[in-house]
Amino acid sequence: MPNTIPRVIIPSKPVDLFGLGTRVYTKHTEMDTTSPLSALLTHKWEVNGSQVANAVSMHEQAEDYSRQAEDAYAKRNLLLSEIDKSLKATRDLLLGIYHDNPKELVQWGFEVDDSVRAAKKHAYCFY
DSSP states (O other): OOOOOOOOOOOOSHHHHHHHHHHHHHHHHHHGGGOGGGGOSSSOHHHHHHHHHHHHHHHHHHHHHHHHHHHHHHHHHHHHHHHHHHHHHHHHHHHHHTTTOGGGGGGGTOOOOOSOOOOOOOOOOOO
């Protein structure tokens, strides 16, 4: 026997949720005192309805900030490549100059790790 009870979908995406909230609040305010939603004792549209517009505004602001952040990261990344190359060239030149005492690079702001490297473990292949 098929299920004849219809499902009423509540969207999960914020934009879709705002759209549904706007439509419900608009219908509720159009019907004024005859709206069946006036019977709600909690989660009243008289209280929360106006918050839909605030939520939409905050969402749009957040999306704008997200776009601005992506743009700033892209511009930063363009600069990072050249800075990285300059730092590597500087390290290489200073290592040539201070080849007898690489700790001198600390004076230039570099971190110098002179600990002994652990031997690499080789994976054995068995054929």
